Amino acid sequence: MSKENMLATIRAALKDVPEAETPEDTPVPREYLTSLETSLEDRLELFTERTEDYKVVVQRINQNDIVSRIAACLQARTAKTIVIPIDFPDNWLPEGFSFIKDENLSHQQLDESDGVITGCEVAVAQTGSIALAAGKYQGRRAISLLPDYHLCLVFAEQVVDLVPEAFKKLEPSVQNCKPITFISGPSATSDIELNRVEGVHGPRTLEVLLIE
């Protein structure tokens, strides 16, 4: 009932719009930038700089050093119990830590862990953002949310220059109904004197290993 009433009210309110008009009749000018011509090096440098602006530690590392760098990161935080997505490769896991695969862990278990390691779907240099889309090495949303420490692996070829490129790359994930989370720095708030401070409900520490 309300549905029919609302639609009828809307149609009556739009009496100035010609009956035959369709959405295609309103042109959308898209003169904004959708790509840039940059070198890989410039792109990675910008991504690093912009991500560090959010007080995130970004380390640029070699593919062969993944294991040792993960170990160094965890050691520095004295993190012991680390959650990993179910498809996370075993050969990237260093010795000496307790890794728990997310085989439907409870929220309580996630909350009690010391941290989480995930990959990402795409990263944006322009804004220093990382997007997770329940894809490869990303896991479900809760695992990168409840632990207080998030170590994210970003591969160089996943980094795009601009926001529009990221949304384009995420299109298949949306079509497959995957949930998507953009992460730009650690949890923060601007609610006290409109000034960004880090650390509220999400992970209070975010670190990035940028892998070339």
Add this chain to the structure above:
Amino acid sequence: MKVSLFLTCYHDTLFPEALKATVTVLERLGHTVDVPMQQTCCGQMHFNTGYQIECMPLLDNMLAAFDSAEVVVSPSASCVGMMREYYPYLAEQHGNHEQAQRVESLNAKTFELSEFLVNKLGIEDVGAYYPHRVTFHPTCHSTRMLKIGDAPLKLLRKVRGIDLVELGAKEECCGFGGTFSIKNADTSMAMLSSKIKNIMNTGAEICTAADTSCLMHIGGGLHRLRTGIKTLHLAEILASTEEHAHVS
């Protein structure tokens, strides 16, 4: 060029000096000034207070007054803004197609003074001399509505002897806003007090602008506080020369 002067009612009645100065500047540059006597008020105050139907006879009168003009110039950015921004609205909401067309042709030939000199004629040096410390307030309607940019500043920079000082937070509204200053007098004054503080910080003797209405408000506050700082319309500075110095 024959320039028809759009007086605006409050300049005509309250601040004729800015108009006389406009005549001086235009004639010095070799233009002929014409004053269509039929003109009265553009209706801005009525319009901005919500009395829209009441503006229609005023709009018709302005259209008739300037129908045959070649180019129309006014020293009031906000009145030109009224014409450019809201006459089309009035014609559409309360008028007819013919009025809309006449409004369009009026707007094609109407300019605020500094906009006319700098953007239309390409003149920055009008031969003025004004040996005083001056600060410039870019009024909201001149910058945000007419988008005249730094046309007034270009003119001021070429004035000989002037000591032009930048106003802090210059783009902030002075708090005038027509009947806003009466309806919401306290808020208006709170805004004015910030503007006055910034003007006083410049150490200027004179605060100038392309809008007398804002200057009336700012000047009224400066006078009440006995700051000794005066307000002067841009045209009056531009009219001043070694031979005919402006005395305030």
Add this chain to the structure above:
Amino acid sequence: MSVKLPMFEKTAPENVQNSQLRRNLGKVTGAIRVKRARVVDEMPDWEALRDAGYALKTKVLRNLDTYLLELEASVTRVGGKVHWAQTAEEANKIVTDLVKGHGATEVIKVKSMTTEETRLNDALAASGIKAIETDLAELIIKLANEESSHILVPAIHKNRSEIRELFIRTLGEPDLTDEPADLAGAARRYLRKKFLTVPVGISGANFAVAETGTIAVVESEGNGRMCTTLPKVLITMMGIEKIIPTWQDFEVFMQTLPRSSTAERMNPYNSFWTGVHEADGPQEFHLVLVDNGRTEVLKDEIGRQTLNCIRCSACLNVCPVYERTGGHAYHSVYPGPIGAILTPQLKGIENASSLPYASSLCGACYEVCPVKINIPEVLVHLRGRAVTHKKEHGSFQDKLNPEFIGMQASAKVFANQSRYESAQKMARMGQGIVVKNGYINSLPGYLSGWTAMRDMKALPKESFRDWWRKREGKK
């Protein structure tokens, strides 16, 4: 039914006089303006993004019925259930019934303007359901038992030491410092347990994609992620204007919104969910589409652009009036310039007729608006509607108002050259008694607000046209 709001000009002065409020707001808005300008200036295509945002919103509004049906079909296809609500009461009832249906006595909420507007929390409370606000500023407001004063940062009127004092008193955290990180830590401890246990989450929506059924929540703290991920059931309430056509259109709004609101290149978290996801997040999703006066806004061809609003609050942060009066003077969940145009349209011009006048028409709001709402134009348009309403339905007292009489009378005088010139002469003669040393420092009645704090230059002896006639005569 809507109630008449207090007049802005009557309640603004006491806020203008509140020194703590003035200092807090002046400091915060000043800082955010500088920051916003910095992140906008680094975008060479900013104006193009504004143009695209405006066009996309126009496209949606002109075809709103089509898009709502498309959204409903998409959300249903991906496993969500769509509800339609014409009024606030209806929307609240839908949500309350859903919560009751799950036997829940508590819900966790992400900050949502729409649920503020419908006063959902009160409706839930009436059914014995406790709504836990999880946004830090909302929490502050709730603990202080106050009303919001800003769209984005409801507790903007409070500074850090006031918040510290409040938390010490209400959260039992005696050792807090006034460091924002410390204060945020207190909120984290307080809410964590709720996030883990409460079975129903309630959110608003920043955007809903018609094509895919995707809903977006843009936030900073992670409370939005918590509320949309951890509960078993998620209920989202959104205004019908929040639709965007396609997923790709986020490329516009996800650039303009963060830079305009918190002056960041990107805010910390954006959550996008598309229905129900297997083994990830809530397994039941409801979307409540709310009208509650929006179709009244849609009806007005000039006012319609108000519905472009993406609630960024840039217009509040640059507004010189808001900076001095604060949000409470507007008596609405939507304060500032956008509130001054939205509230009278949602609640009826007769109930909020003073709000369109709460502006000096400086245009700073329009300049920063990421979806190009011409706020000054809508303000003067609504002033026109307010006067028309007064003419048609005003009381006898309304019509005795000096402005009401004066405006109509002066317009008649000004419409004609000879009447105008006679009036000039009479004004010159009439001012004699009030002029002192070339200035007027006290005007009577309606005009007294002017001379309360400013002097007025007296009328000169001769009008310009008199001078001109003389000069031409001599030629």
